[in-house]
Amino acid sequence: MTAKRTIAVAAVVVTLLALTLGLVVTSYADSAPQPVMINGHQMFLGLAAHAVRCSWEDLYVKAFNWYCADNGIRSTWTEAGYDTATQITQAKRLIDMGVDGLIISPWDVKALAVVMDYAKAHNVPVICTNTVVDSDYPLMFVGFGQKQAGEQLAQSIVDHLRNNVDPVGEVKGTILELSSGPGTSEDVMRGGGFHEIVDQYPGIKVITQVAHSNRDEAKTATMNVIRGGAKIDAVFAQNGSMALGANAGLKDAPGITPKDVYIATVDAFPEICDEIGEGNIDIAVDQTPAFYNPIAVYYMVKYLQEGPSALPDYGQKLTAEDLPIDTGIQHMGLDPWETPMWAPGTIRHMTDFSSDITHDYRWFQTNAVVVTKDNYDSPLLWGNFPLPGW
Amino acid sequence: MNTRAKIFVVDNFIWFINVGLYLLFIILVPTGFLTLHNVEFILYVSSMIGFLVLGEALALITGGMDLSLAENAGLSAVVGGFIIGVMASGLPGWVGVIIVLATGTALGAVNGILVGKLRYNPFLATLGTFLVFDWGTFWIRRGAIVRLPASFLAPGSATVGGVHIAIFIFLAMAILLHFILRYTRFGVRTYASGDNPRAATMMGINVGNTLFWIYTLCGLLAGFSGLMYVGYIGVVTSLIAQNQVFNAMAGAVLGGISLRGGRGSIMGALGGVVLLGILDAGLTMLNVSPEIRGVLTGLVLLVAVMINMVTARLRDRILMPSSGQD
Amino acid sequence: MVNTLENGIPLLAAERIEKWYGKIHALRGIDVVIHPGEALALIGDNGAGKSTFAKIVAGVEQKTSGRLLWKGKEVDISSIKQARNLGIETVYQEQALAPQLTVMQNIFLGRTETKFGILGILDNKKMAEAARRVLDELGLAVGVNQEVRFCSGGEQQGVAVARAILFKANLVILDEPTRALSTRGVERILQFIRSMKNEGIAVILISHVFPQIFPITDRFMFMSRGQVIAEKRREETSPEDLSRMIIQKTA
Numbered sequence: 006m007t008a009k010r011t012i013a014v015a016a017v018v019v020t021l022l023a024l025t026l027g028l029v030v031t032s033y034a035d036s037a038p039q040p041v042m043i044n045g046h047q048m049f050l051g052l053a054a055h056a057v058r059c060s061w062e063d064l065y066v067k068a069f070n071w072y073c074a075d076n077g078i079r080s081t082w083t084e085a086g087y088d089t090a091t092q093i094t095q096a097k098r099l100i101d102m103g104v105d106g107l108i109i110s111p112w113d114v115k116a117l118a119v120v121m122d123y124a125k126a127h128n129v130p131v132i133c134t135n136t137v138v139d140s141d142y143p144l145m146f147v148g149f150g151q152k153q154a155g156e157q158l159a160q161s162i163v164d165h166l167r168n169n170v171d172p173v174g175e176v177k178g179t180i181l182e183l184s185s186g187p188g189t190s191e192d193v194m195r196g197g198g199f200h201e202i203v204d205q206y207p208g209i210k211v212i213t214q215v216a217h218s219n220r221d222e223a224k225t226a227t228m229n230v231i232r233g234g235a236k237i238d239a240v241f242a243q244n245g246s247m248a249l250g251a252n253a254g255l256k257d258a259p260g261i262t263p264k265d266v267y268i269a270t271v272d273a274f275p276e277i278c279d280e281i282g283e284g285n286i287d288i289a290v291d292q293t294p295a296f297y298n299p300i301a302v303y304y305m306v307k308y309l310q311e312g313p314s315a316l317p318d319y320g321q322k323l324t325a326e327d328l329p330i331d332t333g334i335q336h337m338g339l340d341p342w343e344t345p346m347w348a349p350g351t352i353r354h355m356t357d358f359s360s361d362i363t364h365d366y367r368w369f370q371t372n373a374v375v376v377t378k379d380n381y382d383s384p385l386l387w388g389n390f391p392l393p394g395w
Numbered sequence: 396m397n398t399r400a401k402i403f404v405v406d407n408f409i410w411f412i413n414v415g416l417y418l419l420f421i422i423l424v425p426t427g428f429l430t431l432h433n434v435e436f437i438l439y440v441s442s443m444i445g446f447l448v449l450g451e452a453l454a455l456i457t458g459g460m461d462l463s464l465a466e467n468a469g470l471s472a473v474v475g476g477f478i479i480g481v482m483a484s485g486l487p488g489w490v491g492v493i494i495v496l497a498t499g500t501a502l503g504a505v506n507g508i509l510v511g512k513l514r515y516n517p518f519l520a521t522l523g524t525f526l527v528f529d530w531g532t533f534w535i536r537r538g539a540i541v542r543l544p545a546s547f548l549a550p551g552s553a554t555v556g557g558v559h560i561a562i563f564i565f566l567a568m569a570i571l572l573h574f575i576l577r578y579t580r581f582g583v584r585t586y587a588s589g590d591n592p593r594a595a596t597m598m599g600i601n602v603g604n605t606l607f608w609i610y611t612l613c614g615l616l617a618g619f620s621g622l623m624y625v626g627y628i629g630v631v632t633s634l635i636a637q638n639q640v641f642n643a644m645a646g647a648v649l650g651g652i653s654l655r656g657g658r659g660s661i662m663g664a665l666g667g668v669v670l671l672g673i674l675d676a677g678l679t680m681l682n683v684s685p686e687i688r689g690v691l692t693g694l695v696l697l698v699a700v701m702i703n704m705v706t707a708r709l710r711d712r713i714l715m716p717s718s719g720q721d
Numbered sequence: 722m723v724n725t726l727e728n729g730i731p732l733l734a735a736e737r738i739e740k741w742y743g744k745i746h747a748l749r750g751i752d753v754v755i756h757p758g759e760a761l762a763l764i765g766d767n768g769a770g771k772s773t774f775a776k777i778v779a780g781v782e783q784k785t786s787g788r789l790l791w792k793g794k795e796v797d798i799s800s801i802k803q804a805r806n807l808g809i810e811t812v813y814q815e816q817a818l819a820p821q822l823t824v825m826q827n828i829f830l831g832r833t834e835t836k837f838g839i840l841g842i843l844d845n846k847k848m849a850e851a852a853r854r855v856l857d858e859l860g861l862a863v864g865v866n867q868e869v870r871f872c873s874g875g876e877q878q879g880v881a882v883a884r885a886i887l888f889k890a891n892l893v894i895l896d897e898p899t900r901a902l903s904t905r906g907v908e909r910i911l912q913f914i915r916s917m918k919n920e921g922i923a924v925i926l927i928s929h930v931f932p933q934i935f936p937i938t939d940r941f942m943f944m945s946r947g948q949v950i951a952e953k954r955r956e957e958t959s960p961e962d963l964s965r966m967i968i969q970k971t972a
Contacts, residue, residue: 014705021698057685081682088637098679101436102427115539116628173607188537359404580833580841583826590819597817598831599802657821715871 039077043309045107051301052082053092053100053120055136061274063296064387065135068341069108069298075332084113089113096120100127106305107131107184108298111138114361132305134297137355141364144308144316146355148299149371151271154290155198155243157373158269161288162239163206164265170238176236177208181230183247185218187267191243193272194359199241212237216247223250224257231258237266246288252285273376282379290373294387296347299330300369323350323369328365337391344350344385347371352379398713401406405710408702409650409666413673420677428680435558439487440492441672443551443564443627445665446620446641448573448646450613452664455647456576458589458656459510459517461504461613462527465620465639471499473532476540476631479547488546495625497616502528504607509606525640532633540631550619551626561623568619585609590657606656644673645692651706670699703713724804730793732891732923733778738787740773740947747773749947752789757891758915760924764931764963766832771927774944775894778925779811780804799801808850808891812881825852827869828883855883859916860909875906882913887923892923911937932960935950945970 035351037061040047052069054064059132066082073080083099085092100123107129111117114137123142124131133146134340164243166178180203185191212235213228227250231237240255242248246269255263265283270277273291279287317323325345333340353368376386383389421429452459461575472495479491485645501522509520553560576582584625586596588602588609595602624635652659674695678688731754731961740748743794747771755761761885764905774793777780780801789796791807798804804811811817818827825848830950834844834851852865861879863872869880878898885893889898895914899907914937926934943951953963 014701018698018701018705021694045464059429083679084685086685087634089632089634090443090624093628094675095679097436098676100554101433102680113630113632113634115541115630116632119629339698356511377634418730517963556812578843578845580843583822583830583843587819587830588827590821594817594819595830597801597811600831627782657819679784686942711871 018063037151040079041077041283041306043350047077048306048309049079049081049102049104050106050108050305051096051102052080052370053096053099053107053109054288055092055110057084058086059063060204060390060392061288061292061387063392064171064341064390065294065297067336067392068295069302070335071336071341072302072330072332075334076302077308079126085112087112089116093117094375097123097273100129101125104129105234108301108305109133109138110135112136114139130305130308131280132301134301135294137358137362139364141360141366143366145301145304145367145369146358147297147369147371149292149373150198150358151194152198152201153322153361153370154271154373154387155195155200155241156202157198157290157375158241158271158288159199159239161375162241162267162269163209165239165287168210169267169350175208176206179210179212179235180239181227181235181237181251182211183216183223183240183242183251184213184215185243185247186215189218191218191271195243201242216250218244218246220246220250220253223247224254226249227248227254228258231261239267239269242268243278245270245274248286249276249280250271252280264273273374273386273388278376278381278386278388279376281376284378285343289376291376291387293346293374295341295390296330296345298343300328300347302370303328303330305371317352317369319352319354319367321352321354321356324348339384339391341385341390344383346374346385351359372379398664401713403597403709404557405542406660407662407666407704408706409663412699413442413666413669414668416673416677420673420680422593424680428677428691433676437669437672437676438565438674439559440627442559442561443620443623443636444639444642444646444671445565446568446616446651446666447624447636447643448664448668448671449569449661450616450620451587451640451643452611452647452650452652452659452661453572453616454517454613455644455652455654456589456659457585457609458592459606459610460521460644460654461506461516461610461638462521463506463524463528464521464617466525466532466623466642467499467502467614467617467635468621468636469634470502470528470532470535470621471495472625472631472635473536473540473622473633475499475547476543476625477535477580480540480631484542488544488549491544492550493549496615499618499621500611500615501536503617504611505568506614507607507610510610511603511605514603517647529637532635536631536633538633543625543629543631545667548626548629551623552629561626564619565623567663569661573617576661578698581605581608586657588656592709613720638682643672643706645696649696650704651703667699670695732792734790734793735774736788736790738774738777738789739785739891740770740777740782741785744884747947748777748784751944751949753942753949755892755923755925757923758918758939759935760918760926760939762926762928762931762934762941763944764928764941765950765967767910768869768946769944770947771944772896773810773947775896775925777929778804778892779809781895802943807891809891809894810885810888810892811894811896812878812885813896817881818869818877820866822878823866823868824856824863824872825849825865827880828852828855828887828910830884831967833875833960851887852883855887858886859883859913873906874902878910879913882917886917886920889923892925893917894925894927897929898926898928899930907933925933931963935963936962943967 054066057066083095084094089112107124117138118140121142125142131143133143138148145267163176166176170178184196194329212230216226217224240251242251248268255261255266268286269288271290273289277289325348329343351370353370354365355362355368356365358368450464475491475495479486479493506521506524507516510517551561551690583599584605584640587600588605594600625631646667647664733755737750738748739750761941777784780798780803784848829848834848835841836844849865859879863876877891898910914924928934941953942949
């Protein structure tokens with residue numbers, strides 16, 4: 006090796022090391038105003054997120070950090086990249102770092118119980134948001150029910166059949182249900198809620214097709230059903246990709262005016278919002294990721310300061326006045342909490358949430374956001390939120 | 396410094412990096428890094444991926460690779476969990492432990508037959524079994540298997556005097572493998588097969604047989620990894636260790652294992668495991684965002700590869716005899 | 722120092738060896754005889770059949786027809802291992818060494834000394850002593866724990882020769898031993914060959930450059946197109962004579 010080569014190699018090593026260090030240092034710099042104190046130190050909360058790989062998850066985490074920063078709470082967070090073991094490690098690390106409270110979106114309903122035991126042993130209270138864990142330790146779960154989304158959409162289809170489809174005034178018609186597949190959580194939860202409503206109406210005929218959450222399969226299934234001679238009045242898609250597939254199938258099927266068919270779906274990601282604006286998809290319900298963690302932090306702070314009495318009672322209905330979480334501070338040019346899209350909320354039992362849950366704790370069930378032509382372009386919808394980089 | 400000391404430093408450079416990195420994090424992380432508990436936790440968490448790194452190291456030393464390693468861990472865990480938790484829930488937990496290890500070994504033997512006996516290219520053979528194992532896991536079970544006997548979870552969860560036995564099992568395995576590679580005939584055959592398989596064959600070494608046993612051993616290590624994961628997360632899920640194979644490879648490469656075969660040591664691989672563990676702990680506790688973290692981990696890998704190249708050259712220079720040249 | 726076995730039976734006698742590679746007739750019925758301690762050089766052009774014959778003796782290739790007599794008994798050499806069991810070793814210039822393994826490990830490659838039975842624990846002390854002894858015999862100053870990639874070309878062949886001596890080979894085949902070696906390296910190889918002859922080992926040399934090996938060769942067999950065209954003892958010929966012969970025959 007010549008001297009020149011040694012120098013070149015050393016230069017590369019030094020550059021990479023410097024880059025490494027620089028990134029560490031720049032990423033480690035933040036400050037907070039007006040600290041909330043607890044036991045003589047600034048309150049410190051951690052969020053163990055399941056992953057941050059899409060704009061929904063990004064907003065979910067950002068809202069946590071914004072809300073904590075606005076309120077003088079020190080915060081830290083991790084993301085597990087959809088890996089159970091990683092999330093357990095990260096959550097334990099947050100506890101080891103001395104967080105006063107832990108917020109978590111458990112990636113595995115059973116496995117994350119290990120973290121609950123660890124938190125209990127270290128006397129760190131936990132609130133789950135977005136997803137749930139089967140343990141009696143969490144103070145609360147904040148989220149809307151996937152089942153409720155199915156019910157809500159089924160109701161809107163029933164209304165559509167009653168008001169807009171002949172014979173008007175009667176609930177009569179054919180619904181194409183696009184399923185993610187038997188046994189999937191989307192089919193069990195969203196599909197289950199849907200059937201709970203529509204099965205009450207004898208005039209409704211449901212044709213169920215499995216499209217595995219997949220846009221292409223949904224398109225093929227829709228065209229096949231129409232070629233088979235069925236006259237479809239409405240489509241219920243268990244996820245947004247399948248709604249887009251159904252829409253594409255209707256466009257390509259002969260003798261159909263796509264806009265005549267009512268399409269209802271869960272998920273309102275950007276493409277769905279656009280299609281709603283075009284009038285191709287009629288209704289979508291979705292969650293309010295900007296609100297989950299602020300609600301959780303609101304109760305965590307109250308709990309840490311006042312004890313268990315700060316938690317709401319089972320059966321209680323909560324409105325925007327009960328929960329003053331709007332800080333009025335702009336983030337990325339918007340006040341993400343300006344419109345209380347989460348309201349109203351209801352305190353229910355976790356055992357109502359799903360059959361996976363064998364231990365009970367509070368379920369703060371938020372409202373689902375209904376997206377129609379009236380509000381499809383609202384910047385407060387997560388699908389429209391101006392997050393950089395998405 | 397005499398030659399022996401120089402070689403010691405060069406050969407164990409990864410450990411100096413580890414100590415340096417740990418000291419750096421002690422300075423950067425405000426609280427909690429300089430505790431015995433943190434060291435214990437880093438080692439505990441590292442034991443899961445650690446077994447995979449050891450397996451990958453073995454495969455790499457023979458000049459091959461095992462892409463199916465992590466998925467083998469997942470499938471072995473699910474097979475064990477399914478038998479002990481669903482099919483025959485009366486069986487004692489230690490039977491499940493044996494089933495997991497036996498399944499891992501058997502799946503490794505499949506790779507061994509493909510690579511060693513049927514002369515498949517290791518990349519292609521294990522790419523195929525990677526897919527088979529990955530989807531086979533879902534085929535057996537989607538979702539979690541709960542209510543497992545404590546003794547089944549014990550290897551990955553039990554503690555002795557506040558220290559997880561997983562750490563002891565892992566370190567014992569590393570020492571055993573180090574001994575096998577350095578001090579046994581099988582070890583020489585392994586290195587020779589990776590270094591120059593043609594020469595090894597001409598000298599009467601059954602390279603195919605050696606590879607068969609190496610890949611089988613990789614399978615056993617995957618089984619151990621599966622056990623550690625199961626103990627760690629307390630249930631069996633169909634996503635255990637999924638996609639960890641590149642982390643395992645990164646660990647082995649960080650530890651100075653050459654992708655060209657014939658070179659590298661288990662102690663180096665162990666150093667790679669610990670480096671990954673320290674890095675993960677430090678970056679988590681520093682609240683480094685995931686994007687920067689991913690980029691950083693990649694940069695650290697690149698730096699490590701560069702350091703390995705430099706130390707390899709240094710080593711050559713130290714060892715190059717000054718006389719005896721024709 | 723050419724010896725003969727009892728009753729003058731040669732160490733190896735190859736009779737009417739034929740080799741076909743598909744439609745190519747590589748060996749057209751050649752007869753070769755070699756005695757213990759004798760150095761026999763196979764010379765000739767590329768494609769003459771020298772290497773093919775060497776590979777058949779080494780167990781790498783199989784003859785199509787003919788007989789191989791080892792110490793007077795007909796044998797079947799169907800693998801390298803079988804050849805080695807008879808005491809036939811082949812020294813290739815590079816292929817048979819693992820460059821990242823040590824000199825000692827290479828000498829014992831495939832024949833490691835172990836202790837504690839099936840555990841197969843290396844007996845490094847025993848191997849180091851034996852390796853040192855043979856290397857000293859050959860006048861090689863390389864360290865037993867030096868990696869082979871740090872050895873020069875001549876030293877690397879020395880390692881291979883050390884194998885042959887240590888494991889008491891009867892016949893050693895050297896394939897182009899002087900290729901790509903410096904003058905000093907060639908000297909060293911010739912010394913190795915002398916050492917082997919002194920040990921009573923028969924040596925088959927395959928070479929293009931016979932002037933280099935002329936001084937230590939006992940007998941030359943000149944091959945062309947799968948046949949032995951001429952055979953001369955060293956006393957009957959000279960390098961110039963051999964060159965002239967090759968130019969004439971191949972013209």
